[in-house]
Amino acid sequence: MIFGRSERGKPPVEPVTLKILVAGGFGVGKTTLVGAVSEIRPLRTEELLTEAGRPVDDTSGVEGKRTTTVAMDFGRITLREDLVLYLFGTPGQERFWFMWDELSEGALGAVVLADTRRLEDCFAAVDYFERRSIPFLVGVNCFEGADRYPVEAIRQALDLDSDVPLLLCDARDRESVKETLIGVVQHAMAFQADRREAVTT
Amino acid sequence: MTRGRTTSAAQHRLDLIAVVVAEPHADDPDADSTLSPEHVDIVGLCRDTPQSVAELSAELDLPIGVVRVLIGDLVDAEFVHVNRPVPPAELVDESILRDVINGLRAL
Numbered sequence: 032m033i034f035g036r037s038e039r040g041k042p043p044v045e046p047v048t049l050k051i052l053v054a055g056g057f058g059v060g061k062t063t064l065v066g067a068v069s070e071i072r073p074l075r076t077e078e079l080l081t082e083a084g085r086p087v088d089d090t091s092g093v094e095g096k097r098t099t100t101v102a103m104d105f106g107r108i109t110l111r112e113d114l115v116l117y118l119f120g121t122p123g124q125e126r127f128w129f130m131w132d133e134l135s136e137g138a139l140g141a142v143v144l145a146d147t148r149r150l151e152d153c154f155a156a157v158d159y160f161e162r163r164s165i166p167f168l169v170g171v172n173c174f175e176g177a178d179r180y181p182v183e184a185i186r187q188a189l190d191l192d193s194d195v196p197l198l199l200c201d202a203r204d205r206e207s208v209k210e211t212l213i214g215v216v217q218h219a220m221a222f223q224a225d226r227r228e229a230v231t232t
Numbered sequence: 233m234t235r236g237r238t239t240s241a242a243q244h245r246l247d248l249i250a251v252v253v254a255e256p257h258a259d260d261p262d263a264d265s266t267l268s269p270e271h272v273d274i275v276g277l278c279r280d281t282p283q284s285v286a287e288l289s290a291e292l293d294l295p296i297g298v299v300r301v302l303i304g305d306l307v308d309a310e311f312v313h314v315n316r317p318v319p320p321a322e323l324v325d326e327s328i329l330r331d332v333i334n335g336l337r338a339l
Contacts, residue, residue: 042256045282048249048317049332068339074290076248078297100295105248105286110335114328117249117284137247137319139329205339213336219320220329226321 046115051215052134054121054159055144056152060172060202061120062104064144067208069106069118077102078130101127103134118212121156131159140219141167142211144202148177150188157189166222168196170211233270233294234301246300248286251315254278258311267309270294271302275311282315 053061065073077100104120122130135141141160145153153169160167171185186197196218201207254275261267261275273292277283283291289299306312323329 043253043280043282045251045253045315047328048251048284048315049320049328050249050317074287076286076289077295079295103286105290107284107287108336108339110332110339114331114335115284116332116335117286119248119286133245134248137249137317139320139332209336209339213333216329216333216336220326223321223323223326 044112046109046111046113048115048117049139050117050119050134050137051212052119052121052131052138052141052165053144054131054141054153054156054167055123055172056146056149056156057123059144059146059149059152060174061123061144064142064170064172064200064202064208064211065104065106065118065120067203067205068108068212070109071107073104073106073120075102075104101130103130116212128159135160135163135165138165140215140222141165142215143167143169145169145171145185145189146174146177147171147180147185148174150185154189157191161192166215166219168198168211168214168218170198170200170202172202173199233268234298237301238297246285246303246314247317248296249284249317251282251284251317252278252288252303252306252312253282253315254312255310261311264309264311267305267311268302271306271311274299274302274306278312 053064055061062073079100101122103122106118108116110116119134121134143153143156169189169191182197191197196214198211198214200211258275261272270292274288277288277291285296285299289296303314307314
């Protein structure tokens with residue numbers, strides 16, 4: 032018998048994992064935001080769609096095409112040896128929303144990234160998280176060259192509930208992204224506390 | 233690779249952040265002729281550091297669905313076990329979330 036494992040010491044730590052979603056329109060900076068804080072270069076994972084995509088994917092002209100690929104970029108932040116936070120950029124195209132269902136299950140919360148030049152691109156994401164009671168905040172990505180608007184004006188344009196936080200951020204800036212993520216976790220804590228209260232009273 | 237399977241009987245749908253941990257006795261998956269090279273790769277990747285389903289998928293460049301099936305096989309063969317993430321609503325105390333906030337601040 033060989034005791035090859037014994038000198039390798041303790042068994043590896045099995046971490047608690049949490050996830051935060053990063054949603055928003057195409058090109059709004061989701062992967063940039065993930066990359067700004069992730070300890071790994073954002074990784075890409077893919078899922079093959081087969082018949083499940085039939086009713087929504089327009090395959091006319093390419094009827095022979097049996098599979099579509101939907102890609103998600105994600106990053107990792109090891110907060111402690113036993114506590115790891117994952118950030119998932121949601122697939123941009125609306126027809127991949129069923130992937131959102133899977134992603135959002137068990138998610139701690141979400142950031143909806145918005146670009147003031149194309150605010151309507153994030154309506155769908157705001158609506159999605161509202162309907163499913165997933166705590167989220169809106170991060171307005173301050174692009175260079177984009178006009179700055181007062182926070183209240185943006186809030187009104189998005190028709191946000193008063194308890195949804197809205198903050199300005201820079202998806203390229205690590206500190207700014209950290210603050211945004213802390214905002215999500217704080218909001219998620221308040222959200223869950225409210226829920227518990229609602230259940231017990 | 234999955235021999236046509238798209239789901240794994242024993243496994244419910246594995247979350248992307250479910251963590252796959254190699255069993256300490258899973259020292260020599262190579263010797264098991266029922267395993268594919270991809271199975272062996274998964275055990276190898278998880279040996280030193282437990283890996284999430286998403287990381288395995290990215291690392292092996294395989295679709296998530298395929299990785300899920302392969303992990304199911306490995307669980308059945310007791311080469312690995314899977315830790316499912318705790319849904320935030322079931323985090324009984326808030327100290328984990330406070331730890332997350334403090335951890336982010338300290339980055």
